[in-house]
Amino acid sequence: MNRPVDPESPEQRFAAARTWAAGRAPYLASALFALTPLIHDTAPPRLPADEHWNVHLNPATLRDTPVPELGWWLLHQVGHLLRDHHARAERYRRPTPDPHPAGEAEAPGHAEAGKRARWDRAADAEVNDDLEGGPADAITPDALGLPDGLLAERYAELLDLIDDVPSHLLTCGRPPFTGPGTMTALERDLLARAVAAGIEARGDVPGGWRRWAEARLRPEVDWRTRLAAVVKRGSAEAAGRVDYSYRRPSRRAAAVPAIILPALVRPLPRIAVVIDTSGSVGRTELAQALGELDGVLHAAGHRRIDVICCDSEAYPVQRVRAAAEVELVGGGGTDLRPGFVAAGGADVVIVLTDGDTPWPERRPRAYVVVCLFGEGGTAPSWAHPVRVPRPAGVGSAT
Known part of the structure; x- marks a missing residue:
């Protein structure tokens, strides 16, 4: 029952x-x-x-x-x-x-x-x-x-x-x-x-x-993950362009003692960061992206970063150990082409911008990563874009 x-x-x-x-x-x-x-x-x-x-x-x-x-x-x-x-x-x-040190409230x-x-x-x-x-x-x-x-x-x-x-x-x-x-x-x-x-x-x-x-x-890939991936890929491509160096003699030289042969080396690629410091890009956004980029580059073994601030002209290169050391200068109109000229010797160029700029007509020799802030703006076809959403509550410039 x-x-x-x-x-x-x-x-x-x-x-x-x-x-x-x-x-x-x-x-x-x-x-x-x-x-x-x-x-x-x-x-x-x-x-x-x-x-x-x-x-x-x-x-x-x-x-x-x-x-x-x-x-x-x-x-x-x-x-x-x-x-x-x-x-x-x-x-x-x-x-x-x-x-709070010991003894404080x-x-x-x-x-x-x-x-x-x-x-x-x-x-x-x-x-x-x-x-x-x-x-x-x-x-x-x-x-x-x-x-x-x-x-x-x-x-x-x-x-x-x-x-x-x-x-x-x-x-x-x-x-x-x-x-x-x-x-x-x-x-x-x-x-x-x-x-x-x-x-x-x-x-x-x-x-x-x-x-x-x-x-x-349909999850979106976080921009930080994509930034890390494209920067590391660019560094690997640049590092793959091996060169000869006498600083490390070739092992084959042992077979011919009278001749010193150079060895193939894989140098750490030179990376330059071009920062759009025109009035249309907010300092909060730049600080956010620089902080993420700082971590990516340090994880890849880069102990110094070459930074070029650019509005309509390129300012002197700042070689810093951390993103917090960068002094953001500029605030005028936008034309990042002088920044590319200033970064001409780099193997990888990382650009932080809202995309509202003229781009070089010819593809640079370097591997180019473009971090685009907000929903507007575009990157050229030869660059590797990473879309960075604006932080909530942040306007176009702060």
Whole structure:
């Protein structure tokens, strides 16, 4: 004989909340039913989920919270999981040197705790941007006074500029432990792709989820990755132009002791950076690209960088050890052709510009990489372009 089902049991309350959530957002139904419930007394009240798709449920919370509110929190947690917030939070978990020496008011570890809290708020803001009808103390971009439609990383940056987050706003919290994984990484990836495909097939989906689905199914290659790839490829091509040198005698000279033969050498290619310092390019953008380029070149073994600032004329070459040492000079009209002339002896030329410039009519001997800021501007057919998006909130010039 079957026992009667208790509709107020934790399991049934969870089932009812999940059904409510699937009805509210059917495009997330497969993700909701992939959750594994772990019911225990130590679970925080807001149904936190771990990276293995376990949702931690407190029996008291399930008993005392209305089913629609429970369902809302399930949608919230699925948002964290599908957007891979656990992995994206890794940079905010890494320890950073405490800027306060021992004996000052701020204790060691305070900076790390603040960084983690900032990420928790930013991740909640990204998820709740697309969720209506949540609790009054849930974190949303509007409650923080921030714009809609941003990623958590951008919200984290903006939260640095906010003096005080309203004290009544609370994050969803973290589970007290991570439960055993019920899905492999491949299964989680396939699930996310299936949800994204379902979202693309529908027309009644919030904009944030539609953007997520498009990025999941057709991810764009990050400009930093592409910059590193093309610069390294150019360096390899230039280094492949081997030459003879007497600094390292050929091994064949041992067979003829009276004759010294040169050996083939693979020199480190000379790299020049031409920076468009006309009024149309923002200093913030240039600093961002220079910082990335600095890391790429140092990783490739280049200890010095030749930098040429150019607006309508080329300024003297600056040989620096780090991008932070570059003095940006100029600010007039734009014509980068003198910059190419000044970089004539380089094997690889890297140009930082918005593309609004005349280009040399003839292809230079060097391997040319053009970092284009924003959506406008073009690079010549003989160059290797890298499109660098403008930082959010930055205009054409700063």
